[in-house]
Amino acid sequence: MSSCCSEKTKAQQKQKRPRWEVADIFGTYGETYRREHPLPLSHRYVMKNIETCRTSSLGGHREKCDYCGHKRPAYNSCSDRHCPKCQSLKKARWLEARNRELLPVPYFHAVFTLPHELNHLTLCNKHVIYTILFKAVKETLLTFAKNKGGTLGFLEFLHTWNGTLLDHFHIHCLIPAGMLSTDKNQWIPLGTKYLFPVKALSKVFRGKFVDYLKKAYEKGNLIFPGKTARWEMRSDFLHLIDQLWENEWVVYCKPPIRGPQQVLDYLARYIHRVAISNNRIVDVGDGKVSFTYLDRKNGDRRKVMKLEATEFIRRFLLHVLPEGFMRVRYCGFLGSPAKRENLERLSEILPFNYNTDEPERKNAAELMLELTGTDVTLCPSCGVGTMRKVSLIPPLIQGYSNVPYPEPHILDSS
Numbered sequence: 501m502s503s504c505c506s507e508k509t510k511a512q513q514k515q516k517r518p519r520w521e522v523a524d525i526f527g528t529y530g531e532t533y534r535r536e537h538p539l540p541l542s543h544r545y546v547m548k549n550i551e552t553c554r555t556s557s558l559g560g561h562r563e564k565c566d567y568c569g570h571k572r573p574a575y576n577s578c579s580d581r582h583c584p585k586c587q588s589l590k591k592a593r594w595l596e597a598r599n600r601e602l603l604p605v606p607y608f609h610a611v612f613t614l615p616h617e618l619n620h621l622t623l624c625n626k627h628v629i630y631t632i633l634f635k636a637v638k639e640t641l642l643t644f645a646k647n648k649g650g651t652l653g654f655l656e657f658l659h660t661w662n663g664t665l666l667d668h669f670h671i672h673c674l675i676p677a678g679m680l681s682t683d684k685n686q687w688i689p690l691g692t693k694y695l696f697p698v699k700a701l702s703k704v705f706r707g708k709f710v711d712y713l714k715k716a717y718e719k720g721n722l723i724f725p726g727k728t729a730r731w732e733m734r735s736d737f738l739h740l741i742d743q744l745w746e747n748e749w750v751v752y753c754k755p756p757i758r759g760p761q762q763v764l765d766y767l768a769r770y771i772h773r774v775a776i777s778n779n780r781i782v783d784v785g786d787g788k789v790s791f792t793y794l795d796r797k798n799g800d801r802r803k804v805m806k807l808e809a810t811e812f813i814r815r816f817l818l819h820v821l822p823e824g825f826m827r828v829r830y831c832g833f834l835g836s837p838a839k840r841e842n843l844e845r846l847s848e849i850l851p852f853n854y855n856t857d858e859p860e861r862k863n864a865a866e867l868m869l870e871l872t873g874t875d876v877t878l879c880p881s882c883g884v885g886t887m888r889k890v891s892l893i894p895p896l897i898q899g900y901s902n903v904p905y906p907e908p909h910i911l912d913s914s
Contacts, residue, residue, distance in 0.1 A: 567885025650679025
């Protein structure tokens, strides 16, 4: 019986484990890439974190089965927010917290996209332009809500990629289909088919973003290296501004999502994502990387793209966030510091059960079991016993200060 369970467990684990990982690509081709391409320190740290994640370099502990005595090492994760292997637990903890804050109303999912004319400038000024993008989206939505006599409460989360890992800067918003009145005495429902007219949203969003971009230029907050040098002179920058005014900006609002579980599923799909997950990588070898993507222009057909490994690394590093930059933000009545007070008030108006007590914090094994149905404590050998910690494994490196990297030449402001 135990032999049968063992074979079943091994088969399940083998099936779930990706054959290739981003760590494999960095481990095989990363040193050459670092040697041939000048990189900011932040990019080097991300690469090294992903390469060493869950390896002996970071240490960990040894586990032993309490039934058959099987032993195995369990290494620590890097916890880098760009690492594909470190997002499941973060996502589970975040969703657990958000579950208490969901309102019993439909939700809209809106997407605000920057025009591609700004891609090069954005990559060289990530912190400045990401900040402007968040601010323009927030003020656009709050302005429309104020005109209807209330305040929205919504989440903004930044994505910087498309399916082929190229730069595509946009913000997703999850928005309850209603507002808290200015006097906080009533809930004002919004339309059941659309949030606000998207063409009007697009024009206001464009106006606010362009205005803040011009102010950033006037204050000298933008830099213009490489391909962006053509906009450094004031007359050329103003010509870029004129081009931005001529184009229609893309704002998309999806049909409302109904039910808390559907909302959570949406959040799980978009929050704590990285540019590419390990299970999308099909093959690595001969200096090339193959991965799957959805072709949006052809009915979301699943296709395979093959890139040179150096190009894959370049595209992945496009999406490294500035240090300390928060890519998920809470706005309106969900923003600090009045978030708790507003939710307590809404629990009386709607009503819904808002528990202000912090839930008991589940450990990693409990959350993984709840999220994926996989019991990570189950012995992979006998399929019966529980793996228990028996000793510590010290890390081979203490931080990265001793890694012999030369001081890089910084190419951009990220």
